[in-house]
Amino acid sequence: METLQAKNFNLKSTIESGQLFRYSSGSDGSYRVVAGDSIVNLRQEGDKLEFESSNDFDVESFLGLRHSYSGIVKSIRKDEKIAAAIKSHHGLRILEQGLWECTASFICSSFSNIPRIRRCIENIATAFGEPIGFEGLSAFSFPQPHQISSFQRLEKCGLGYRAKYLFETAMIFASGSGEFSQRNLRSLSYADAKEKFMELPGVGSKVADCILLFSCGFYEAFPVDVWVKRAMLGSYGMEINAFAAGRKPNERIIAGFARSYFGKYAGYAQQFIYHNSRTSGKLPSALVT
Template sequence: MKIYMDGNDTVLTHVEDFNLKETLECGQCFNFVRKDISTDNSFCYRIIAHGNALIVEQDNRSKEDGCILRLYNTDIHEYETIWEHYFDLYTDYKTIKESIIKGSGELQDIIKENSGIRLLNQEYFETLISFIISQNKQIPQIKAVVKNISQMAGKVIKDNGEEVYSFPDALELAKLSEENIRECKAGFRAPYIMDAVRLYLDGSIKEDEFIGISTDDARKLLMTVKGVGEKVANCVLLYSLGRREAFPVDVWMKRIMEHLYFKKDTDKKVIEEYAYEKYGEYAGYAQQYLFIYGKNNLMK
């Protein structure tokens, strides 16, 4: 991969194993919009993450040598300190995919056709609140609630003359009442959000509490938040705390795993344990490809 400045933009060429659309729209994040300038040959999105707004475009015209990414109004320092980590661009996905295929040949075609999905490294508190919101909601609804909360309590970010809002941190969100959060269309999740804010601010579930503990203990700690079950906890572990072995199991993932491996109704915990045994440290990556398999074969 090569990096250079073009005017005010950082440009990355020869970016392998990366697809912006697949990565953003697979259900792991919710604070983005697709821009109107997207074409058949390119995708363009505005992402709000880590207190910053980024407009990023992927040019697909040179697939053989990897894609080209343009990060608008972003210098190389900002790219290296925020976005390289956010997009997980330093991870060797070729090795990961080879390992998954070796243990699960039935996913070989899916992985080859969708080789550009990356697991994002998101901000922990925002991810926790976002996946509390996600319960029993579709992605457009989740995005709307995240946007509403950001507009009500977040900071203004100037983005090419347009005002957008960062997701509030715990102190900012604590200024809202439960009724305010309900006004953001959070519904029954509002008291769960309030409890997460309380536990975060008293130090019980801050990031430092997860350092040096097992993934099982980290999951149990997250589940001390009201309304946080196994699936939400695993999403937070996978998408923001670097626990790439976490394997979220929702209704669809349960059906996919039953279809591929169990051929019968199976407890979610059994499925999660089987996935870890089968995929090990790469279980979270495998989950993304399994979801696409199900989307293409079982969700039609």
């Protein structure tokens, strides 16, 4: 095991906050994450993070440990409500995931729940990925876009109507044009990057924001589904209604309010609000962002 200093980091809150689906936990507080073609074992003791991986995996980058955490938290701590959520889950980080795997995962997430999403993603990996092993552990890599070569096999992975969207998106990514590379997307504004993602089959506003937040470094992205909408209206209903200026507060207006109120790290606020609502019993624990 290698060791990293991990001040202001909460492994449990980060892994279990709905950003990631391919993980398992141990009774000792450890986690096994499968990301791309890597198996990563993680365990936290105070400010120390122990880890080992099957290949040269950048744990610091993946877990968001290079983020200026104190400054981020200070910038979004606007009131007692968000301050309480931050206190409950201090150390929660935004992950930096691989773009294709994150895109595919959140296409699978549309109108679903976490247990089903996890099953679908594992089915896809088993059907199209490569066997990988590490320290007696075995798994399948998440397939590259070109490896998802059979729509009939994909249909058997339990995605339902999402199979068509994922297959078509895989073909777009596999074309090699580069327009959906992280490098290209990060050169765009948030609005332009979101518009680009919403051109993909099966990618609406919420899914696009999840991808931009969890894999592209657009921390102003604020994914809103029915559950985040409920949590936001419960905590900031008066402020959102004032921001809406007579319009009905829909998902777009709530996200706009959040970016205006919390600023350029609104996505961090979203994760604190969402995860705190789930773990406090205000939202069903199986739901996804």
